Amino acid sequence: MYVAxxxxxxxxxxxxxxxxxxxxxxxSLPALSIDQIVAQLALGVDxxxxxxxxxxxxxxxxxxxxxxxxMIEAIFILRAYRTxxxxxxxxxxxxxxxxxxxRRISAxxxxxxxxxxxxxxxxxxxxxxxxxxxxxxxVAEGVQREPGTEPVMRVSxxxxxxxxxxxxxxDETDTLPGDITREPLEFPLGRDERLQALARGxxxxxxxxxxxxxxxxxxxxxxxxxxxxxQVEVEIDIPELGFAVSLGRVQVTECQMVNQxxxxxxxxxxxxxxxxxxxxxxxxxxxAMSLVDRALRAEEFGEDIVAPxxxxxxxxxxxxxxxxxxxVEHLKLPHYVDxxxxxxxxxxxxxxxxxxxxxxxxxxxxxx
Amino acid sequence: MQTAARTNPETSxxxxxxxxxxxxxxxxxxxxxxxxxxxxxxxxxPDAVNLRGPETGLVMIRGRMGGTGSLFNLGEAxxxxxxxxxxxxxxxxxxxxxxxxHAARLSAILDALGExxxxxxxxxxxxxxxAVRIEMEDGKRAAETAATRVDFFTMVRGDD
Numbered sequence: 457m458y459v460a461x462x463x464x465x466x467x468x469x470x471x472x473x474x475x476x477x478x479x480x481x482x483x484s485l486p487a488l489s490i491d492q493i494v495a496q497l498a499l500g501v502d503x504x505x506x507x508x509x510x511x512x513x514x515x516x517x518x519x520x521x522x523x524x525x526x527m528i529e530a531i532f533i534l535r536a537y538r539t540x541x542x543x544x545x546x547x548x549x550x551x552x553x554x555x556x557x558x559r560r561i562s563a564x565x566x567x568x569x570x571x572x573x574x575x576x577x578x579x580x581x582x583x584x585x586x587x588x589x590x591x592x593x594x595v596a597e598g599v600q601r602e603p604g605t606e607p608v609m610r611v612s613x614x615x616x617x618x619x620x621x622x623x624x625x626x627d628e629t630d631t632l633p634g635d636i637t638r639e640p641l642e643f644p645l646g647r648d649e650r651l652q653a654l655a656r657g658x659x660x661x662x663x664x665x666x667x668x669x670x671x672x673x674x675x676x677x678x679x680x681x682x683x684x685x686x687q688v689e690v691e692i693d694i695p696e697l698g699f700a701v702s703l704g705r706v707q708v709t710e711c712q713m714v715n716q717x718x719x720x721x722x723x724x725x726x727x728x729x730x731x732x733x734x735x736x737x738x739x740x741x742x743x744a745m746s747l748v749d750r751a752l753r754a755e756e757f758g759e760d761i762v763a764p765x766x767x768x769x770x771x772x773x774x775x776x777x778x779x780x781x782x783x784v785e786h787l788k789l790p791h792y793v794d795x796x797x798x799x800x801x802x803x804x805x806x807x808x809x810x811x812x813x814x815x816x817x818x819x820x821x822x823x824x
Numbered sequence: 825m826q827t828a829a830r831t832n833p834e835t836s837x838x839x840x841x842x843x844x845x846x847x848x849x850x851x852x853x854x855x856x857x858x859x860x861x862x863x864x865x866x867x868x869x870p871d872a873v874n875l876r877g878p879e880t881g882l883v884m885i886r887g888r889m890g891g892t893g894s895l896f897n898l899g900e901a902x903x904x905x906x907x908x909x910x911x912x913x914x915x916x917x918x919x920x921x922x923x924x925x926h927a928a929r930l931s932a933i934l935d936a937l938g939e940x941x942x943x944x945x946x947x948x949x950x951x952x953x954x955a956v957r958i959e960m961e962d963g964k965r966a967a968e969t970a971a972t973r974v975d976f977f978t979m980v981r982g983d984d
Binding site for chain 2: 505506509510511512514515538541542543544545546547548549550552553556557558559566567571572573574575576598599600601602603604610612624625626627630631632633634635636637647648649651652655656690692694696697698699700701702703704705706708710712729731733735
């Protein structure tokens, strides 16, 4: 039950002023600039863009600064902002095959066209704190080497050449996909809507679900066929001109997970796929997304649905951290009247209990 | 801007359209400094009437399942666009990722100037310079990535 209550304006106003003060912190220290956040906390900025589902590094960095580094708060602010903007249209599909690759690795083929390109990775670091970063020492630039001329071929295309993996081809008419920002979720979803939801889903939640599939809750036998990070062109049709133009490039991370087999009387056994595509550099999220995507295809492949990660309604309904935080955190808002009602109820129950106890005591005494 | 499902339109563009497409794409990547400098070389920014915008909005970016399959919506990006008309009547379009309205308007003015024979060369010079810069940035990045390529070697086993 909600009742209009007034009061608290001064307290709220002072609390917000105090928040601004604490956000700025020690005035003798220089304030963080948005450029610094974009450049030096880049992966945090990428996570905000991915989960806010809005590619704009400047705004994501602003959100991070405003939220004092609280990621979900930053995602919330950016999501709220996007609702104020008009939708100009839809892009042509980005072509990750022609990506300007900054990192590409495969766990399934050692020697593959384009090679294993490690890029700026945390892999193989010793995870030891680096005291030199307490200061501001000069940092050497990356080493350069003449790039190879062979194209960085998709691993899935190598497997597809032998028909050993399920084909991913556009359907005949290139049907327009569902858009969960335009239509409310209605289960069961198509894979298109699931992928859109997963791409903006909470990294921690998807990571835990992906982990659960590896530990035996819906086994999918995955191999990281390929992970690639890099820039792709965003093209859009301009009706005034009658052709599509590129608006610039965005950075994305793609993961192609190769999973165990599916075959039928009509079709020979072949590998199946899980797919992850995420804004920015976000390998963990892309991998988790591809594992969860594959687990959620259980019904399509006639697999038993026995684990949380295979339950579409469970996964997609709880993957959005803005929704989740809204409902969890609303509990701290005034529930005075609700609580009064429950207090009355528990007091009445206590009275009834006490009365019943008295009767029992009296009966005991009478029996003695 | 409308829905566009196919990455590559089947129809091939005329030479004039091809040139304009390239110009608009280069201008979308030009910095404000680069554009102001180019406009300075032709006597400053000309007066232009805003036909649309400059305005910031969203474009929903699409991907394909498995990279090559059916479409899905990945997420949105901010885009700023502008359409202007110069005194000569030339109309120019500018659009770019991000929220920089000033840059979008300048690129629309430069696109319109590119439609005018008198200024075409100046605009093409700017576009060529932008292309060179992008190529250098891409080349540096590609060379840095190439240096992290793994060169495998197999240890010879001493069991002969």
